[in-house]
Amino acid sequence: MNDSQQDSTAPIVTMEKVNKYFGSLHVMQDIDLEIAAGEVVVIVGASGSGKSTLIRCVNGLEEFQSGRIVVDGNELTPHGKGGKSLQTIRTEVGMVFQQFNLFPHLSVHANVTLAPEKVRGLNNAKAREIADRLLDRVGISNQADKYPSQLSGGQQQRVALARALAMEPRLMLFDEPTSALDPEMIGEVLDAMRELANEGMTMMIVTHEMGFAREVADRVIFVHDGRIVEEGTPQEVFDHPHHERTQAFLSRVLKH
Protein backbone atom coordinates (compact mmCIF):
# COMPACT_ATOMS: atom_id res chain seq x y z
CA MET A 1 0.00 0.00 0.00
CA ASN A 2 1.34 3.41 -0.81
CA ASP A 3 0.19 6.68 0.66
CA SER A 4 -2.07 7.73 -2.15
CA GLN A 5 -4.23 4.65 -1.82
CA GLN A 6 -5.00 5.48 1.78
CA ASP A 7 -5.85 9.06 0.93
CA SER A 8 -9.21 8.79 -0.78
CA THR A 9 -9.27 12.44 -1.80
CA ALA A 10 -6.07 12.29 -3.84
CA PRO A 11 -6.71 12.10 -7.59
CA ILE A 12 -6.04 8.76 -9.21
CA VAL A 13 -4.60 10.44 -12.28
CA THR A 14 -2.73 13.73 -12.35
CA MET A 15 -1.34 15.12 -15.60
CA GLU A 16 0.76 18.28 -15.36
CA LYS A 17 1.86 20.26 -18.39
CA VAL A 18 2.13 17.13 -20.51
CA ASN A 19 3.47 17.69 -23.99
CA LYS A 20 3.87 15.14 -26.73
CA TYR A 21 5.11 15.38 -30.30
CA PHE A 22 4.92 12.99 -33.23
CA GLY A 23 7.89 14.40 -35.10
CA SER A 24 6.99 18.03 -35.61
CA LEU A 25 3.32 17.44 -34.85
CA HIS A 26 2.42 18.73 -31.39
CA VAL A 27 -0.23 16.17 -30.45
CA MET A 28 -0.58 17.02 -26.75
CA GLN A 29 -0.13 20.61 -25.67
CA ASP A 30 0.26 21.45 -21.99
CA ILE A 31 -2.33 18.96 -20.86
CA ASP A 32 -3.39 19.48 -17.23
CA LEU A 33 -5.88 16.99 -15.93
CA GLU A 34 -6.95 15.39 -12.68
CA ILE A 35 -9.20 12.37 -12.36
CA ALA A 36 -10.75 11.66 -8.97
CA ALA A 37 -11.44 8.18 -7.62
CA GLY A 38 -14.78 6.92 -8.87
CA GLU A 39 -15.04 9.57 -11.54
CA VAL A 40 -16.21 8.70 -15.05
CA VAL A 41 -14.62 11.04 -17.57
CA VAL A 42 -15.52 10.92 -21.24
CA ILE A 43 -13.10 12.45 -23.70
CA VAL A 44 -14.53 13.60 -27.01
CA GLY A 45 -13.08 15.30 -30.03
CA ALA A 46 -12.56 14.89 -33.75
CA SER A 47 -10.34 12.10 -35.00
CA GLY A 48 -6.72 13.19 -34.84
CA SER A 49 -7.43 15.58 -31.99
CA GLY A 50 -5.17 13.63 -29.62
CA LYS A 51 -7.81 12.07 -27.37
CA SER A 52 -6.62 8.47 -27.82
CA THR A 53 -3.03 9.57 -27.37
CA LEU A 54 -4.02 11.24 -24.12
CA ILE A 55 -5.35 8.08 -22.49
CA ARG A 56 -2.56 5.95 -23.96
CA CYS A 57 -0.08 8.15 -22.11
CA VAL A 58 -1.73 7.27 -18.81
CA ASN A 59 -0.55 3.63 -18.98
CA GLY A 60 2.65 4.41 -20.83
CA LEU A 61 1.70 2.98 -24.23
CA GLU A 62 2.74 6.36 -25.58
CA GLU A 63 5.75 8.32 -24.42
CA PHE A 64 5.53 12.04 -23.80
CA GLN A 65 8.29 14.59 -24.05
CA SER A 66 7.71 16.92 -21.13
CA GLY A 67 5.56 17.30 -18.05
CA ARG A 68 4.60 14.57 -15.66
CA ILE A 69 1.88 12.01 -15.11
CA VAL A 70 1.13 10.50 -11.71
CA VAL A 71 -1.15 7.46 -11.55
CA ASP A 72 -2.16 6.34 -8.09
CA GLY A 73 1.05 7.64 -6.57
CA ASN A 74 3.33 6.22 -9.27
CA GLU A 75 5.06 8.73 -11.45
CA LEU A 76 5.69 8.49 -15.18
CA THR A 77 8.46 10.72 -16.44
CA PRO A 78 9.11 11.95 -19.98
CA HIS A 79 10.63 9.74 -22.69
CA GLY A 80 9.17 6.55 -21.32
CA LYS A 81 11.38 6.45 -18.28
CA GLY A 82 8.98 4.97 -15.78
CA GLY A 83 10.92 1.83 -14.93
CA LYS A 84 9.39 0.04 -12.02
CA SER A 85 6.52 2.48 -11.66
CA LEU A 86 5.48 1.98 -15.30
CA GLN A 87 4.96 -1.73 -14.64
CA THR A 88 3.13 -0.96 -11.38
CA ILE A 89 0.84 1.47 -13.16
CA ARG A 90 0.02 -1.07 -15.83
CA THR A 91 -0.98 -3.67 -13.27
CA GLU A 92 -3.38 -1.15 -11.73
CA VAL A 93 -4.76 0.38 -14.91
CA GLY A 94 -6.90 -1.74 -17.23
CA MET A 95 -7.43 -0.93 -20.88
CA VAL A 96 -10.02 -1.85 -23.49
CA PHE A 97 -9.00 -1.27 -27.10
CA GLN A 98 -10.93 -0.42 -30.22
CA GLN A 99 -9.80 -3.63 -31.93
CA PHE A 100 -10.35 -5.77 -28.79
CA ASN A 101 -6.82 -7.21 -29.07
CA LEU A 102 -7.80 -10.54 -27.55
CA PHE A 103 -5.08 -13.18 -27.73
CA PRO A 104 -6.22 -15.37 -30.65
CA HIS A 105 -4.10 -18.38 -29.66
CA LEU A 106 -5.66 -18.61 -26.19
CA SER A 107 -9.15 -19.67 -25.20
CA VAL A 108 -11.51 -17.07 -23.78
CA HIS A 109 -10.79 -18.46 -20.35
CA ALA A 110 -7.02 -18.33 -20.81
CA ASN A 111 -7.25 -14.77 -22.12
CA VAL A 112 -8.68 -13.77 -18.76
CA THR A 113 -6.47 -15.90 -16.49
CA LEU A 114 -3.11 -15.11 -18.17
CA ALA A 115 -2.29 -11.84 -16.41
CA PRO A 116 -3.59 -12.79 -12.94
CA GLU A 117 -1.37 -15.89 -13.12
CA LYS A 118 1.77 -14.37 -14.66
CA VAL A 119 1.63 -10.92 -13.06
CA ARG A 120 -0.19 -11.41 -9.79
CA GLY A 121 1.19 -14.91 -9.31
CA LEU A 122 -2.20 -16.44 -8.60
CA ASN A 123 -2.49 -20.20 -8.90
CA ASN A 124 -4.62 -21.56 -11.70
CA ALA A 125 -7.59 -22.43 -9.49
CA LYS A 126 -7.78 -18.95 -8.03
CA ALA A 127 -7.36 -17.32 -11.45
CA ARG A 128 -10.10 -19.54 -12.90
CA GLU A 129 -12.41 -18.55 -10.11
CA ILE A 130 -11.90 -14.86 -10.92
CA ALA A 131 -12.31 -15.51 -14.64
CA ASP A 132 -15.53 -17.47 -14.12
CA ARG A 133 -17.01 -14.69 -12.05
CA LEU A 134 -16.06 -11.95 -14.53
CA LEU A 135 -17.11 -13.89 -17.63
CA ASP A 136 -20.43 -14.58 -15.96
CA ARG A 137 -20.79 -10.91 -15.20
CA VAL A 138 -20.26 -9.86 -18.82
CA GLY A 139 -22.53 -12.67 -20.02
CA ILE A 140 -19.91 -14.87 -21.70
CA SER A 141 -19.68 -17.72 -19.18
CA ASN A 142 -21.08 -20.31 -21.61
CA GLN A 143 -18.40 -19.48 -24.21
CA ALA A 144 -15.37 -19.71 -21.95
CA ASP A 145 -13.77 -22.64 -23.77
CA LYS A 146 -14.13 -21.11 -27.22
CA TYR A 147 -11.46 -19.12 -29.01
CA PRO A 148 -11.85 -15.40 -29.68
CA SER A 149 -12.38 -15.90 -33.42
CA GLN A 150 -15.48 -17.96 -32.65
CA LEU A 151 -17.16 -15.02 -30.90
CA SER A 152 -18.99 -11.98 -32.26
CA GLY A 153 -17.36 -8.58 -31.98
CA GLY A 154 -19.57 -7.59 -29.09
CA GLN A 155 -18.74 -10.79 -27.24
CA GLN A 156 -15.02 -10.31 -27.91
CA GLN A 157 -15.12 -6.81 -26.50
CA ARG A 158 -16.91 -8.05 -23.38
CA VAL A 159 -14.21 -10.69 -22.94
CA ALA A 160 -11.61 -7.93 -23.31
CA LEU A 161 -13.39 -6.05 -20.54
CA ALA A 162 -13.38 -9.14 -18.31
CA ARG A 163 -9.69 -9.68 -19.10
CA ALA A 164 -8.83 -6.15 -17.95
CA LEU A 165 -11.02 -6.40 -14.85
CA ALA A 166 -9.34 -9.65 -13.80
CA MET A 167 -6.35 -7.59 -12.70
CA GLU A 168 -8.66 -5.69 -10.33
CA PRO A 169 -7.63 -2.32 -11.73
CA ARG A 170 -8.09 0.98 -9.92
CA LEU A 171 -8.69 2.75 -13.20
CA MET A 172 -10.07 1.63 -16.55
CA LEU A 173 -9.16 3.20 -19.90
CA PHE A 174 -11.46 2.75 -22.90
CA ASP A 175 -10.09 3.67 -26.32
CA GLU A 176 -13.11 3.88 -28.63
CA PRO A 177 -14.43 0.54 -27.37
CA THR A 178 -17.44 0.41 -29.69
CA SER A 179 -16.01 1.96 -32.86
CA ALA A 180 -15.13 -1.38 -34.47
CA LEU A 181 -18.47 -2.99 -33.65
CA ASP A 182 -21.50 -3.63 -35.80
CA PRO A 183 -24.32 -1.30 -34.70
CA GLU A 184 -26.41 -4.07 -33.16
CA MET A 185 -23.56 -5.02 -30.82
CA ILE A 186 -22.73 -1.59 -29.47
CA GLY A 187 -25.49 -1.72 -26.87
CA GLU A 188 -24.24 -4.86 -25.12
CA VAL A 189 -20.77 -3.37 -24.65
CA LEU A 190 -22.12 -0.04 -23.44
CA ASP A 191 -24.39 -1.90 -20.99
CA ALA A 192 -21.39 -3.67 -19.49
CA MET A 193 -19.53 -0.37 -19.22
CA ARG A 194 -22.54 1.36 -17.67
CA GLU A 195 -22.77 -1.35 -15.04
CA LEU A 196 -19.08 -0.91 -14.26
CA ALA A 197 -19.54 2.86 -13.90
CA ASN A 198 -22.46 2.32 -11.55
CA GLU A 199 -20.26 0.16 -9.35
CA GLY A 200 -17.93 3.08 -8.85
CA MET A 201 -15.05 2.21 -11.18
CA THR A 202 -12.86 5.16 -12.17
CA MET A 203 -13.03 5.36 -15.95
CA MET A 204 -11.50 7.41 -18.75
CA ILE A 205 -13.44 6.81 -21.94
CA VAL A 206 -12.72 7.95 -25.47
CA THR A 207 -15.90 7.45 -27.46
CA HIS A 208 -18.14 8.84 -30.17
CA GLU A 209 -21.27 7.58 -28.39
CA MET A 210 -22.60 10.95 -27.25
CA GLY A 211 -25.81 9.53 -25.79
CA PHE A 212 -23.80 7.18 -23.61
CA ALA A 213 -21.46 10.01 -22.61
CA ARG A 214 -24.35 12.21 -21.57
CA GLU A 215 -25.84 9.45 -19.48
CA VAL A 216 -22.77 8.00 -17.78
CA ALA A 217 -20.13 10.73 -17.62
CA ASP A 218 -19.47 12.80 -14.52
CA ARG A 219 -17.34 15.04 -16.67
CA VAL A 220 -16.90 15.53 -20.39
CA ILE A 221 -13.64 16.79 -21.84
CA PHE A 222 -13.47 18.20 -25.34
CA VAL A 223 -10.08 17.93 -27.00
CA HIS A 224 -9.07 19.84 -30.12
CA ASP A 225 -5.63 19.99 -31.73
CA GLY A 226 -3.96 18.44 -28.69
CA ARG A 227 -5.52 20.82 -26.19
CA ILE A 228 -8.31 20.50 -23.66
CA VAL A 229 -10.58 23.19 -25.04
CA GLU A 230 -13.54 22.73 -22.79
CA GLU A 231 -14.66 20.56 -19.89
CA GLY A 232 -17.63 20.27 -17.58
CA THR A 233 -20.66 18.17 -16.82
CA PRO A 234 -22.38 16.57 -19.83
CA GLN A 235 -25.10 19.20 -19.60
CA GLU A 236 -22.59 22.03 -19.65
CA VAL A 237 -20.56 20.69 -22.55
CA PHE A 238 -23.32 19.22 -24.68
CA ASP A 239 -26.09 21.73 -24.05
CA HIS A 240 -24.17 24.95 -23.48
CA PRO A 241 -20.79 24.65 -25.14
CA HIS A 242 -18.81 27.87 -24.81
CA HIS A 243 -16.01 27.31 -27.26
CA GLU A 244 -16.81 27.62 -30.94
CA ARG A 245 -14.73 24.48 -31.68
CA THR A 246 -16.92 22.52 -29.30
CA GLN A 247 -20.04 23.93 -30.89
CA ALA A 248 -18.80 23.06 -34.37
CA PHE A 249 -17.86 19.54 -33.33
CA LEU A 250 -21.14 18.87 -31.58
CA SER A 251 -23.22 20.21 -34.42
CA ARG A 252 -21.47 17.73 -36.68
CA VAL A 253 -21.72 14.63 -34.48
CA LEU A 254 -25.19 15.27 -33.02
CA LYS A 255 -26.81 15.86 -36.40
CA HIS A 256 -27.16 12.17 -37.13
Next chain:
Amino acid sequence: MDVNFQFDWQAAIASLPHLLTGIPWTLLISFGGLAIGFLIGIIFGLLRISPLRLLRWPATVYIEIFRGTPVLVQVLFIFYGLPQLLGGPINAVVAGIAAIALNAGAYISEIVRGGVQSIEKGQREAGLSLGLSRTDTFRYIIWPQALRRMIPALGNQGIVSIKDTSLFSVIGVGELVRQGQVYIATTFTALEVYLMVALLYLAITLSLSFALRLLERKGLVGQ
Protein backbone atom coordinates in the same frame (compact mmCIF):
# COMPACT_ATOMS: atom_id res chain seq x y z
CA MET B 1 12.20 -44.72 -79.82
CA ASP B 2 14.20 -47.80 -79.35
CA VAL B 3 15.18 -48.13 -75.74
CA ASN B 4 17.81 -50.71 -75.46
CA PHE B 5 17.88 -50.76 -71.71
CA GLN B 6 16.05 -52.68 -69.06
CA PHE B 7 15.42 -51.03 -65.72
CA ASP B 8 16.73 -53.59 -63.29
CA TRP B 9 14.42 -53.59 -60.29
CA GLN B 10 16.43 -56.30 -58.63
CA ALA B 11 19.57 -54.18 -58.78
CA ALA B 12 17.61 -51.26 -57.35
CA ILE B 13 16.29 -53.30 -54.45
CA ALA B 14 19.70 -54.88 -53.88
CA SER B 15 21.27 -51.44 -53.38
CA LEU B 16 18.88 -50.54 -50.59
CA PRO B 17 20.73 -52.12 -47.63
CA HIS B 18 23.85 -50.23 -48.62
CA LEU B 19 22.03 -46.93 -49.26
CA LEU B 20 20.21 -47.14 -45.96
CA THR B 21 23.54 -46.89 -44.12
CA GLY B 22 23.69 -43.30 -45.41
CA ILE B 23 20.33 -42.34 -43.95
CA PRO B 24 21.50 -41.90 -40.33
CA TRP B 25 24.21 -39.48 -41.49
CA THR B 26 21.81 -37.55 -43.68
CA LEU B 27 19.35 -37.28 -40.79
CA LEU B 28 22.04 -36.45 -38.24
CA ILE B 29 23.49 -33.63 -40.34
CA SER B 30 20.08 -32.33 -41.40
CA PHE B 31 18.37 -32.29 -38.06
CA GLY B 32 21.48 -31.52 -36.02
CA GLY B 33 22.20 -28.58 -38.30
CA LEU B 34 18.57 -27.45 -38.35
CA ALA B 35 18.25 -27.62 -34.57
CA ILE B 36 21.31 -25.43 -34.11
CA GLY B 37 20.19 -23.29 -37.05
CA PHE B 38 16.83 -22.76 -35.37
CA LEU B 39 18.56 -21.50 -32.22
CA ILE B 40 20.78 -19.24 -34.31
CA GLY B 41 17.70 -18.07 -36.21
CA ILE B 42 15.82 -17.16 -33.05
CA ILE B 43 18.76 -15.24 -31.63
CA PHE B 44 19.74 -13.39 -34.81
CA GLY B 45 16.15 -12.90 -35.95
CA LEU B 46 15.39 -11.12 -32.68
CA LEU B 47 18.65 -9.16 -32.77
CA ARG B 48 17.65 -7.98 -36.21
CA ILE B 49 14.53 -6.29 -34.82
CA SER B 50 16.26 -4.93 -31.74
CA PRO B 51 15.77 -1.21 -31.16
CA LEU B 52 19.55 -0.98 -30.71
CA ARG B 53 21.48 -0.45 -33.92
CA LEU B 54 24.58 -1.94 -32.29
CA LEU B 55 22.75 -5.27 -32.02
CA ARG B 56 21.02 -5.03 -35.38
CA TRP B 57 23.96 -4.64 -37.66
CA PRO B 58 26.02 -7.73 -36.68
CA ALA B 59 22.86 -9.77 -37.26
CA THR B 60 22.39 -8.19 -40.67
CA VAL B 61 26.02 -8.86 -41.61
CA TYR B 62 25.76 -12.52 -40.58
CA ILE B 63 22.49 -13.03 -42.45
CA GLU B 64 23.69 -11.40 -45.66
CA ILE B 65 26.96 -13.38 -45.70
CA PHE B 66 25.47 -16.82 -45.11
CA ARG B 67 22.40 -16.25 -47.25
CA GLY B 68 24.45 -14.82 -50.06
CA THR B 69 27.05 -17.57 -50.47
CA PRO B 70 26.54 -21.19 -51.58
CA VAL B 71 26.34 -23.92 -48.93
CA LEU B 72 28.89 -25.87 -50.94
CA VAL B 73 31.41 -23.04 -50.65
CA GLN B 74 30.62 -22.69 -46.96
CA VAL B 75 31.28 -26.35 -46.22
CA LEU B 76 34.46 -26.39 -48.33
CA PHE B 77 35.64 -23.32 -46.44
CA ILE B 78 34.92 -24.95 -43.09
CA PHE B 79 36.33 -28.37 -43.96
CA TYR B 80 39.41 -27.40 -45.99
CA GLY B 81 39.92 -23.74 -45.10
CA LEU B 82 39.39 -23.52 -41.35
CA PRO B 83 41.94 -26.27 -40.47
CA GLN B 84 44.66 -23.98 -41.85
CA LEU B 85 43.63 -21.42 -39.25
CA LEU B 86 43.02 -23.88 -36.45
CA GLY B 87 46.06 -26.03 -37.14
CA GLY B 88 44.11 -29.26 -37.00
CA PRO B 89 41.58 -31.18 -39.11
CA ILE B 90 37.84 -30.81 -38.69
CA ASN B 91 35.59 -33.86 -38.68
CA ALA B 92 33.58 -33.95 -41.92
CA VAL B 93 30.29 -34.57 -40.13
CA VAL B 94 30.96 -31.66 -37.78
CA ALA B 95 31.76 -29.48 -40.79
CA GLY B 96 28.51 -30.56 -42.43
CA ILE B 97 26.41 -29.83 -39.35
CA ALA B 98 28.12 -26.45 -38.98
CA ALA B 99 27.47 -25.52 -42.60
CA ILE B 100 23.78 -26.45 -42.38
CA ALA B 101 23.43 -24.65 -39.05
CA LEU B 102 25.04 -21.44 -40.29
CA ASN B 103 23.25 -21.45 -43.62
CA ALA B 104 19.80 -22.43 -42.34
CA GLY B 105 20.35 -20.10 -39.38
CA ALA B 106 20.62 -17.12 -41.73
CA TYR B 107 17.38 -18.00 -43.51
CA ILE B 108 15.59 -18.86 -40.28
CA SER B 109 16.65 -15.50 -38.82
CA GLU B 110 14.67 -13.83 -41.56
CA ILE B 111 11.74 -16.21 -41.01
CA VAL B 112 11.76 -15.36 -37.30
CA ARG B 113 11.99 -11.64 -37.97
CA GLY B 114 9.09 -11.77 -40.43
CA GLY B 115 7.01 -13.94 -38.12
CA VAL B 116 7.46 -11.71 -35.09
CA GLN B 117 6.89 -8.53 -37.09
CA SER B 118 3.70 -9.94 -38.57
CA ILE B 119 1.98 -9.94 -35.17
CA GLU B 120 -0.27 -6.89 -34.83
CA LYS B 121 1.09 -4.27 -32.44
CA GLY B 122 -2.18 -4.36 -30.54
CA GLN B 123 -1.20 -7.78 -29.20
CA ARG B 124 1.90 -6.34 -27.57
CA GLU B 125 -0.03 -3.37 -26.25
CA ALA B 126 -2.71 -5.63 -24.78
CA GLY B 127 -0.06 -7.69 -23.00
CA LEU B 128 1.78 -4.65 -21.65
CA SER B 129 -1.48 -2.98 -20.59
CA LEU B 130 -2.25 -6.02 -18.43
CA GLY B 131 0.99 -5.48 -16.55
CA LEU B 132 2.95 -8.28 -18.23
CA SER B 133 6.65 -7.50 -18.56
CA ARG B 134 8.07 -7.09 -22.05
CA THR B 135 9.68 -10.52 -21.75
CA ASP B 136 6.45 -12.20 -20.65
CA THR B 137 4.48 -10.38 -23.34
CA PHE B 138 6.87 -11.79 -25.90
CA ARG B 139 6.95 -15.26 -24.38
CA TYR B 140 3.23 -15.83 -23.81
CA ILE B 141 1.64 -13.64 -26.48
CA ILE B 142 3.89 -12.71 -29.39
CA TRP B 143 6.08 -15.80 -29.78
CA PRO B 144 3.39 -18.52 -29.78
CA GLN B 145 1.48 -16.68 -32.49
CA ALA B 146 4.62 -15.89 -34.49
CA LEU B 147 5.82 -19.50 -34.30
CA ARG B 148 2.52 -20.72 -35.69
CA ARG B 149 2.81 -18.38 -38.65
CA MET B 150 6.42 -19.46 -39.21
CA ILE B 151 5.66 -23.17 -39.58
CA PRO B 152 5.20 -23.24 -43.40
CA ALA B 153 8.39 -21.25 -43.98
CA LEU B 154 10.31 -23.37 -41.46
CA GLY B 155 9.08 -26.48 -43.25
CA ASN B 156 10.44 -25.14 -46.53
CA GLN B 157 13.78 -24.41 -44.94
CA GLY B 158 13.89 -27.88 -43.41
CA ILE B 159 13.36 -29.48 -46.81
CA VAL B 160 15.95 -27.26 -48.46
CA SER B 161 18.52 -28.09 -45.78
CA ILE B 162 17.87 -31.83 -45.98
CA LYS B 163 18.57 -31.69 -49.70
CA ASP B 164 21.63 -29.49 -49.15
CA THR B 165 23.26 -32.28 -47.13
CA SER B 166 23.67 -34.17 -50.43
CA LEU B 167 26.45 -31.67 -51.25
CA PHE B 168 28.52 -33.01 -48.39
CA SER B 169 29.36 -36.12 -50.40
CA VAL B 170 32.22 -33.95 -51.69
CA ILE B 171 33.91 -33.84 -48.29
CA GLY B 172 33.46 -37.56 -47.82
CA VAL B 173 30.60 -37.66 -45.37
CA GLY B 174 28.99 -41.09 -45.69
CA GLU B 175 25.53 -39.69 -46.34
CA LEU B 176 22.97 -40.88 -48.83
CA VAL B 177 24.51 -39.61 -52.08
CA ARG B 178 27.99 -40.69 -51.03
CA GLN B 179 26.74 -44.24 -50.30
CA GLY B 180 25.10 -44.26 -53.74
CA GLN B 181 28.34 -43.22 -55.44
CA VAL B 182 30.32 -45.86 -53.56
CA TYR B 183 27.81 -48.54 -54.51
CA ILE B 184 27.70 -47.51 -58.16
CA ALA B 185 31.48 -47.60 -58.37
CA THR B 186 31.39 -51.38 -58.06
CA THR B 187 28.02 -52.23 -59.65
CA PHE B 188 27.66 -49.65 -62.48
CA THR B 189 23.92 -49.40 -61.85
CA ALA B 190 23.67 -45.60 -61.82
CA LEU B 191 20.09 -45.39 -63.10
CA GLU B 192 18.70 -47.74 -60.49
CA VAL B 193 20.75 -46.46 -57.59
CA TYR B 194 20.19 -42.74 -58.17
CA LEU B 195 16.48 -43.40 -58.53
CA MET B 196 16.55 -45.14 -55.16
CA VAL B 197 18.56 -42.26 -53.70
CA ALA B 198 15.98 -39.79 -54.98
CA LEU B 199 13.13 -41.87 -53.55
CA LEU B 200 14.84 -42.02 -50.17
CA TYR B 201 15.19 -38.20 -50.11
CA LEU B 202 11.52 -37.95 -51.04
CA ALA B 203 10.61 -40.31 -48.21
CA ILE B 204 12.43 -38.07 -45.74
CA THR B 205 11.09 -34.76 -47.04
CA LEU B 206 7.51 -36.05 -47.43
CA SER B 207 7.57 -37.32 -43.85
CA LEU B 208 8.65 -33.87 -42.71
CA SER B 209 5.95 -32.18 -44.79
CA PHE B 210 3.35 -34.50 -43.38
CA ALA B 211 4.49 -33.97 -39.79
CA LEU B 212 4.45 -30.20 -40.23
CA ARG B 213 1.02 -30.28 -41.82
CA LEU B 214 -0.27 -32.16 -38.78
CA LEU B 215 1.38 -29.68 -36.47
CA GLU B 216 0.01 -26.76 -38.42
CA ARG B 217 -3.52 -28.11 -38.49
CA LYS B 218 -3.43 -28.80 -34.78
CA GLY B 219 -1.87 -25.42 -34.15
CA LEU B 220 -4.43 -23.51 -36.16
CA VAL B 221 -7.05 -23.82 -33.46
CA GLY B 222 -8.08 -20.39 -32.33
CA GLN B 223 -6.66 -18.49 -35.28
